[in-house]
Amino acid sequence: MVAETPAGARHNRFAKAEDFHVPLTARLMNNRNFLAIWFMLPAAAILLLFLAWPLILGIYLSMTDTTIGRRGYFIGLENFELLADDPVFWLSVYNTFLYTLVASILKFVLGLWLALIINEHLPFKAFLRAIVLLPWIVPTVLSAIAFWWIYDAQFSVISWSLQRMGLIDEYINFLGDPDNARASVIAANTWRGIPFVAITLLAGLQTIPQSLYEAATIDGANSWQRFRFVTFPMLTPIIAVVMTFSVLFTFTDFQLIYVLTRGGPLNATHLMATLGFQRAIPGGQLGEGAAIAVAMIPFLLAAILFSYFGLQRRRWQQGGKD
Missing domain, CATH: 1.10.3720.10 (MetI-like)
Incomplete structure (x- = not known):
């Protein structure tokens, strides 16, 4: 005899199968982790542009002999x-x-x-x-x-x-x-x-x-x-x-x-x-x-x-x- 599959189990199986037919965009829009990253991207971009990049540029300039009006050369820790x-x-x-x-x-x-x-x-x-x-x-x-x-x-x-x-x-x-x-x-x-x-x-x-x-x-x-x-x-x-x-x-x-x-x-x-x-x-x-x-x-x-x-x-x- 074959045991009957509970209705709830059949429903969950069918639901999971139907998930494959949902567009990827719709699934991502329902994913809280993806939405959190997506909403943080503008702030992260601003931080990278106005904080991280000047910091990196400052560290690079500190290792050069750059002066105003003249592009410098890398001189290490001089x-x-x-x-x-x-x-x-x-x-x-x-x-x-x-x-x-x-x-x-x-x-x-x-x-x-x-x-x-x-x-x-x-x-x-x-x-x-x-x-x-x-x-x-x-x-x-x-x-x-x-x-x-x-x-x-x-x-x-x-x-x-x-x-x-x-x-x-x-x-x-x-x-x-x-x-x-x-x-x-x-x-x-x-x-x-x-x-x-x-x-x-x-x-x-x-x-x-x-x-x-x-x-x-x-x-x-x-x-x-x-x-x-x-x-x-x-x-x-x-x-x-x-x-x-x-x-x-x-x-x-x-x-x-x-x-x-x-x-x-x-x-x-x-x-x-x-x-x-x-x-x-x-x-x-x-x-x-x-x-x-x-x-x-x-x-x-x-x-x-x-x-x-x-x-x-x-x-x-x-x-x-x-």
């Missing part, structure tokens, strides 16, 4: 060897690390403090948040021009105020002294970056369940202990991502430095980005400028790895779930 013996380049590396480290720490501390304040139940909270965003919204060039006026050797409002209060006898040379210039550009960058850190951390603070604070209060935790054992651990993944972007923006800063000091005085505020531009465009040495830009890549990758490990901590907090 540009990097020249930079290794260039004191101005190493000064720019020092300035970049000092600028990034100090400004990032200040932005994190002040941004976290500001986020904690505006997270409280304050009157006109929405208005305060809008005001906090102003330094971030204003174009960088306009901010730099405003700071250039504030730091002006003859018309500085800071020096004028301090002199009227009897704290100083003569105007401070903010941008003419190397140490003062470094401190001045760090202060300007910190002022611009605080809103980004504050608003992002504020969003993270509002996702922390209030039940955790209530449980900690019942256990007798004071305000500092609640911050240390509840707020900070829950904010750690967000802090990792926010500070990664902050470090990237600060490390590659160009507009603020170029408008305020153009790397002076005595190269005291030259960052790797501004020095690379100066060597490549005004100086005409495209290969050398590209080599300085390529030398920034390992440091940027290190910042991205910092964010990656922060996200790994987020997975650990969620029990290993993606």
